[in-house]
Amino acid sequence: MQKCIKCNSVDGVIRSGFLRGKQRFFCKLCNFHFILENENARLPQKATQATIVDLAKHLGIAASTVSRALNGKADISPFTRKAVMQAAIDLDYRPNLLAQSLNKGKTNTIGVVIPNVELPFFATALASIQQVAIDTGYRIMVCHSSESEAIEKLNTETLIACRVDGLLVSHSKETTSFEHIQRVLAKSIPIVHFDRVCNEIDTPKVIHEDFKGSFDLVEHLILQGCRKIGVMLGPQKFYISQIRLEGYKAALQKYGIEVDEKYIYYSEMNKNDGTKAFEYFINLPNPPDGLFAMLSRNAIEMMVEAKKRQIKIPEDMAFVGFGDDILCELFEPSLTVFNHFPTKVGEAAINLLIENIKNKNTTSSTIQSVQGELVIRDSSFKGKS
């Protein structure tokens, strides 16, 4: 029925079970098990990338010697070393980082989880993170969650599956459960939160002055004469929303202004939410004379609406936003903002993480706050100081 692939005889061949879905045979004559392979399974494979073993064979020496020569270890004669180096160039050898990492137990790679690269804050922070990483010999692997909790969790899994040495995390706006972070901690993988941190878990964090920035902006509005100050926040559960709201309230309290819930507007931080927020505020029985938006983009969207309605800025209505941006500077009127220096935040975060990777003593519960700066511009400045 079936020729034995070893002795070519037909007589002794019997069927012998199924292996991975395929019929298996057994030749009683040569005492050999086999399966019929489909022919094209064994294509030549064209090994394109030279390995250490290739170098070793090429030179007629042991692979271990090649490795030591390449890595500049002792125990190698100058002659051998030179030969190995030359062979590496000739064969265009590149070390396989996968194998190296597997062997060494570390990847020299840092995983970065951010909600959205299209937000200028994260783009800039990311750029600075990458720069520091390069300078310190690390690679980064960036995942963005597109503001989705599910994707954020997926990304975290992926990164720990890739065995990154550490994690830099900024949560999506909809993230409310943090088991994925707990799991990272349980495996004692160093992690640092930045910007959108999670206050329910004890991790090192780098934040900016959310409270102070918010406070300063609102105080500035008050000093410019505003008394009815509206605030546009992100989602209500969102940690940053809460902190910034506290800053807002504190400033009002300092000047004896009562907090009116009607002046607090929560949003999903989507593209045209500023427009919606303005609609809301302007239709209040007693519209605000000052508006503070958590994202400066939203503040600008609101100003666009205000200009459409011939509202004078800043006289009739003043605007301030959180986070600086080229748009804030170039828009007319230019927007008063609290600059939270994304570059500094990124740098602080990765430096803290690298430190934690190196000294395994997991100095957690460090909280670094990056100093920000109030930038007063035309959208709110009425000449008072």
Add this chain to the structure above:
Amino acid sequence: MQKCIKCNSVDGVIRSGFLRGKQRFFCKLCNFHFILENENARLPQKATQATIVDLAKHLGIAASTVSRALNGKADISPFTRKAVMQAAIDLDYRPNLLAQSLNKGKTNTIGVVIPNVELPFFATALASIQQVAIDTGYRIMVCHSSESEAIEKLNTETLIACRVDGLLVSHSKETTSFEHIQRVLAKSIPIVHFDRVCNEIDTPKVIHEDFKGSFDLVEHLILQGCRKIGVMLGPQKFYISQIRLEGYKAALQKYGIEVDEKYIYYSEMNKNDGTKAFEYFINLPNPPDGLFAMLSRNAIEMMVEAKKRQIKIPEDMAFVGFGDDILCELFEPSLTVFNHFPTKVGEAAINLLIENIKNKNTTSSTIQSVQGELVIRDSSFKGKS
């Protein structure tokens, strides 16, 4: 002198060479070589991450069985499979992607090289690339070159050292030599260029309509009555600069307008180069009545300068730019642009790459052009059509 670490005797121990800088000993009694270890070298290591072998030991079966059970292969009894699955949960097992990739010879990872995430075009393109990657089961590893040729080459090396399955490349503005790309090709690693492509090497490319976009913008200016049209480009050697310049010239030619070299300005595409360019143009003996900038950010910088000088836009001077952006839409006057749809470019690029990874038949020299769209706004529209 030195106690043997095996038989604890002192008599038979002699020095025997140096190994990696450390004194080596030999015990003649137990015929054993050894080196003095520093104590803290052998710290417990606290293996935190469970492996397949851990699962196997825990269940008292072979590692291969565990692997097959986890991967849903045949040959596993339902009972065993269930036990393995449960153990995987109990021990919080995560497959080691490094080991998997090393074994399989592929990483399911795509390397992305971009010049700068802070440019809106690349941020948006990157977001769409990541989305497609997730949907198709790939990971991406992003490196940005910060517009530096050296870093770009470094990044390319890193990515091929990580054994990515394919490469998505957009060159830095200063890249003029392409050996690093040649090397990638030599190793037959699939590669796709997008946006800032390299026309000297035969690779699949995804571009947008640089020529047509440029042509349309300039033609639009002409139709609005402009006759002296200045153009602000990137570096002269930069491929995109050349193509867009050709579109500019073609439009002038179509309407019988002579090309004047004085109206061509090259820049480094830095932050305030728009301001410098405007200084240049406005100080010409015969200043332009229309300005076309290769980056819309630069166009807006020029408009800021123009407004400072009370120049009426678009009556006295009209502006257009390449690439759309929220800033273009919100700035006043809003900027006429050629939208080149970064999302589409990113999607097309990664789809093309994945196709090339799967069918190894390297269908190179494919050039896909993503259709763009002229968006006419206030900065140039004078009522004529």
Add this chain to the structure above:
DNA sequence: CCAACTATCAGAAACGTTTGTGATAATCAT
């Protein structure tokens, strides 16, 4: 000249997977 020492290298194990092959006990058919 011989023991002690040195420089240089080879071999093997390990990192965590996947997969090809062989082995065993149980089941089936006659």
Add this chain to the structure above:
DNA sequence: ATGATTATCACAAACGTTTCTGATAGTTGG
């Protein structure tokens, strides 16, 4: 009951490195 067949698993090799251990030939010193 016995030989054919099946289901299930174990074992080992392989991926490309690094590193530990041991082996060899050569060198030194008295």
